[in-house]
Amino acid sequence: MPLSNSNSTKPTVSKLIIGEANKKRSPAMTTTGKTRSTARRRVAGVATAPKSPVAIEDIEDFSPSETLAIRSSLLRWYDGSHRDLPWRMPITATGGDRNSEDPAAEDQRAYAVWVSEVMLQQTRVHTVIGYFNRWMEKWPTVCDLSTASLEEVNEMWAGLGYYRRARFLLEGAKVIAENGVFPRSSSALRSVQGIGDYTAGAIASIAFSEVVPVVDGNVVRVITRLKAISANPKESRTVKLIWKLAGELVDPSRPGDFNQAIMELGATLCSSTNPNCFKCPVSDQCLAFMLSRQRDNVKVTDYPTKVAKAKQRNDFAAVCIVEIADGLDEEILSDEHHFLLIKRPENGLLAGLWEFPSLILDEASMNQSMRRKEMNKYLRRLFNVDIGGNCKVVLRQDVGEYVHIFSHIRLKMSVELLVLSLHGGFSVSSEEDQSKLTWKCVNGDSLRKMGLTSGVRKVYNMALRFKKQLTHIPKQIPKKKAKRTTG
Numbered sequence: 001m002p003l004s005n006s007n008s009t010k011p012t013v014s015k016l017i018i019g020e021a022n023k024k025r026s027p028a029m030t031t032t033g034k035t036r037s038t039a040r041r042r043v044a045g046v047a048t049a050p051k052s053p054v055a056i057e058d059i060e061d062f063s064p065s066e067t068l069a070i071r072s073s074l075l076r077w078y079d080g081s082h083r084d085l086p087w088r089m090p091i092t093a094t095g096g097d098r099n100s101e102d103p104a105a106e107d108q109r110a111y112a113v114w115v116s117e118v119m120l121q122q123t124r125v126h127t128v129i130g131y132f133n134r135w136m137e138k139w140p141t142v143c144d145l146s147t148a149s150l151e152e153v154n155e156m157w158a159g160l161g162y163y164r165r166a167r168f169l170l171e172g173a174k175v176i177a178e179n180g181v182f183p184r185s186s187s188a189l190r191s192v193q194g195i196g197d198y199t200a201g202a203i204a205s206i207a208f209s210e211v212v213p214v215v216d217g218n219v220v221r222v223i224t225r226l227k228a229i230s231a232n233p234k235e236s237r238t239v240k241l242i243w244k245l246a247g248e249l250v251d252p253s254r255p256g257d258f259n260q261a262i263m264e265l266g267a268t269l270c271s272s273t274n275p276n277c278f279k280c281p282v283s284d285q286c287l288a289f290m291l292s293r294q295r296d297n298v299k300v301t302d303y304p305t306k307v308a309k310a311k312q313r314n315d316f317a318a319v320c321i322v323e324i325a326d327g328l329d330e331e332i333l334s335d336e337h338h339f340l341l342i343k344r345p346e347n348g349l350l351a352g353l354w355e356f357p358s359l360i361l362d363e364a365s366m367n368q369s370m371r372r373k374e375m376n377k378y379l380r381r382l383f384n385v386d387i388g389g390n391c392k393v394v395l396r397q398d399v400g401e402y403v404h405i406f407s408h409i410r411l412k413m414s415v416e417l418l419v420l421s422l423h424g425g426f427s428v429s430s431e432e433d434q435s436k437l438t439w440k441c442v443n444g445d446s447l448r449k450m451g452l453t454s455g456v457r458k459v460y461n462m463a464l465r466f467k468k469q470l471t472h473i474p475k476q477i478p479k480k481k482a483k484r485t486t487g
């Protein structure tokens with residue numbers, strides 16, 4: 001029982017220094033309850049989170065006794081309660097197991113760790129499990145992956161977001177397959193494009209037992225709490241300090257398990273908003289926990305200090321789902337219609353992924369008539385489609401709005417469905433456009449099987465829902481001429 005453990009490994013950062021610093025900083029501790037509750041609110045706020053009570057350069061290393069206690073408590077807890085996740089299972093593809101020193105088994109493990117760690121960046125474990133299993137079934141080894149196309153990889157990744165990660169996995173696999181060996185140290189791994197410090201540390205420690213740390217968001221949370229570090233966790237010197245402290249803790253005999261244990265602690269008991277300190281295996285070594293019990297105005301969730309996120313940019317897009325009837329089949333719910341898809345540029349946001357024709361417009365141009373005017377121009381310029389001229393409009397309706405949040409962009413899309421009756425299909429307007437543009441027309445069945453981004457899929461589903469609700473296609477009814485009456 002962690003909280004009933006005695007004594008010997010209490011945190012060594014000076015409690016006195018922290019206490020004195022807090023006294024100087026906050027009048028709440030020496031005045032009335034009213035002032036204290038004000039201080040509590042201030043501490044909880046993003047802008048007024050507590051300043052570092054100890055200058056970052058004065059944060060002490062973990063003492064040998066703290067280090068040993070943290071290692072043994074954390075590993076004992078991990079052995080007894082870690083989650084069974086597919087990338088922690090014995091490696092069956094080569095018949096090896098995860099503790100084997102067989103190089104082939106280690107390489108296989110390294111590949112599984114690599115795929116899982118890349119998938120887990122920005123994505124919850126629960127979501128990743130299905131993706132990981134499907135990925136490993138399709139590409140069981142790094143050599144298998146190296147033969148895949150970007151299109152296939154994007155399809156497999158569809159819905160996970162941050163598609164650059166998938167591209168880097170593929171490019172890294174090609175390099176590794178070409179070299180014929182899996183890099184076996186964190187420094188060698190870092191030379192593979194897309195493998196950063198964190199992923200290199202995870203692969204090297206878990207697959208090859210190199211004694212190196214890993215620092216992800218979970219580890220930042222655990223270490224800033226263990227040491228009550230309230231300096232900005234994004235600042236480079238804080239990051240450096242956390243890597244150093246994490247390096248001190250890694251267990252030399254079980255580096256991979258230790259790294260997984262500290263990440264597991266951050267992902268489960270030491271969560272950002274609701275830590276369960278009373279069940280925590282390292283509560284005896286946790287300075288934030290100790291302070292929270294000593295001081296009314298300190299909570300463990302004050303650590304790490306919350307940093308205001310950079311303001312998101314607001315973008316606006318007109319999206320047009322162009323559906324093509326072949327000239328005979330103008331039935332609105334036909335599955336024989338084709339949809340126009342355009343490939344995004346190979347660089348930048350959602351690079352190389354398919355989408356419906358989309359135009360980024362300024363907010364003032366997002367009314368229906370401006371959107372249609374701009375989209376008409378775009379389709380005419382690129383595909384010789386003259387709306388209402390060389391093609392017949394079967395239906396044109398707005399089907400709704402959809403907001404997609406990227407890390408730095410809030411993209412508001414106004415979506416319309418444009419069903420055209422078009423003899424002879426599409427062709428691009430000029431050779432110049434042909435070289436810049438990759439596009440295709442696919443029927444509904446193929447479109448549903450494609451690996452589309454979640455944004456494109458949501459937009460498509462909006463159109464489907466709209467069509468299903470449609471019981472009557474508004475038709476232009478010619479106005480009757482007024483009858484002449486004779487007297």
Ligand code: SF4
Nearest residue numbers: 270277280283286289
């Ligand atoms: S904050 Fe709580 S859960 Fe997190 S390390 Fe400290 S005692 Fe454990």
